[in-house]
Amino acid sequence: MFAVVLVGGFGTRLRPLTEYTPKQMLPICGVPMIEWVVSHLADHGVQEVGLALGYRPDAFLNAYPNGEIAGIPYRIAVEAEALGTAGAIRFAAQEMQLEETFLVLNGDVLTDLDVSALVEFHSQHEAEATIALQTVSDPSRFGVVTTADSGQVEEFIEKPTLGKSPSNSINAGTYVINRSVVDRIPEGRPVSVERETFPEMADARTLYAMESNTYWLDTGTPEQFLQANLDVLQGRRKNRPDLPRASIQATAEVEESVIGTGSHIDAGAIVKRSVLFNDCHICHGATIIDSVLSDGVYVGEGTRLEGCVIGSNQRIEAGATLIGENKPES
Numbered sequence: 081m082f083a084v085v086l087v088g089g090f091g092t093r094l095r096p097l098t099e100y101t102p103k104q105m106l107p108i109c110g111v112p113m114i115e116w117v118v119s120h121l122a123d124h125g126v127q128e129v130g131l132a133l134g135y136r137p138d139a140f141l142n143a144y145p146n147g148e149i150a151g152i153p154y155r156i157a158v159e160a161e162a163l164g165t166a167g168a169i170r171f172a173a174q175e176m177q178l179e180e181t182f183l184v185l186n187g188d189v190l191t192d193l194d195v196s197a198l199v200e201f202h203s204q205h206e207a208e209a210t211i212a213l214q215t216v217s218d219p220s221r222f223g224v225v226t227t228a229d230s231g232q233v234e235e236f237i238e239k240p241t242l243g244k245s246p247s248n249s250i251n252a253g254t255y256v257i258n259r260s261v262v263d264r265i266p267e268g269r270p271v272s273v274e275r276e277t278f279p280e281m282a283d284a285r286t287l288y289a290m291e292s293n294t295y296w297l298d299t300g301t302p303e304q305f306l307q308a309n310l311d312v313l314q315g316r317r318k319n320r321p322d323l324p325r326a327s328i329q330a331t332a333e334v335e336e337s338v339i340g341t342g343s344h345i346d347a348g349a350i351v352k353r354s355v356l357f358n359d360c361h362i363c364h365g366a367t368i369i370d371s372v373l374s375d376g377v378y379v380g381e382g383t384r385l386e387g388c389v390i391g392s393n394q395r396i397e398a399g400a401t402l403i404g405e406n407k408p409e410s
């Protein structure tokens with residue numbers, strides 16, 4: 081089956097990491113997020129993917145110039161302006177001339193979902209579209225779904241008020257959709273699949289949903305991005321790639337952290353629950369906790385960073401203390 085992966089968003093919540101790099105090209109334990117997503121699809125028999133691009137399409141084309149991602153051929157549709165999640169599906173289906181049922185994925189979700197079971201469920205229930213559901217403790221940030229015993233969706237409510245959610249089952253961002261769904265999406269303006277298309281289909285009783293409780297993480301915020309890295313490190317995912325090579329002095333203290341290729345951690349520095357991209361330098365006596373540092377960041381002696389997101393090539397001078405700060409790319 082063909083899969084359209086939505087990767088055209090601006091990723092504003094992950095700035096400054098996404099200032100020049102689209103979210104799905106950020107590394108999770110050294111491997112760009114899009115490769116995690118595509119290789120999972122390949123494990124479920126997907127033979128070709130379509131990237132619905134918008135923000136910084138060149139980042140993908142430059143990284144995968146031979147037309148393959150993780151060994152899977154890809155096609156592209158580049159939106160001239162952001163069309164929203166449903167608008168992007170419509171545009172991609174037209175550009176890629178999709179005539180059959182296809183998969184759609186939010187490209188910023190990492191999951192071990194049984195995609196084959198979702199496709200099977202979709203055809204057994206003769207649904208027009210089927211969405212994967214995940215149970216979460218706080219559904220207020222997501223699209224909440226209630227279903228009948230048959231799996232038919234009764235209600236689809238995007239981001240309900242805190243404490244007023246009718247269920248803890250949320251839209252997990254993987255869908256199987258028939259070609260007829262594309263014709264439901266209005267042309268010529270941005271359309272959200274979560275706010276328009278799915279609620280309308282729920283009313284029309286043609287939308288189904290399959291419960292799944294496997295590894296699932298939306299990586300949209302710095303905390304979640306950090307968590308995605310730690311989950312791989314701590315073996316919560318089915319696969320773990322070779323980790324990047326860094327040079328860490330014997331007396332540096334590094335715990336639960338991913339340190340990118342070419343990064344140096346000097347003696348007496350402490351790095352905990354953090355992700356450092358490539359070519360960072362952490363000087364003697366610096367402490368980095370719960371932070372994400374993009375490529376080429378320099379952290380001077382005795383500096384303390386806690387809960388920070390630092391853009392590439394920033395210099396944090398010796399002795400500084402930064403708590404919960406974001407620093408743009410320099």
Ligand code: GTP
Pocket residue numbers: 086087088089090091092093094103132133134159161162163164165168186187188189300
């Ligand atoms: P924020 O700006 O931080 O909200 O991030 P985002 O722009 O990625 O938005 P969101 O997390 O809601 O998007 C969910 C998925 O849809 C992500 O994989 C986005 O890349 C993708 N996406 C969102 N809007 C568009 C769009 O207009 N076009 C395309 N092609 N993809 C989109």
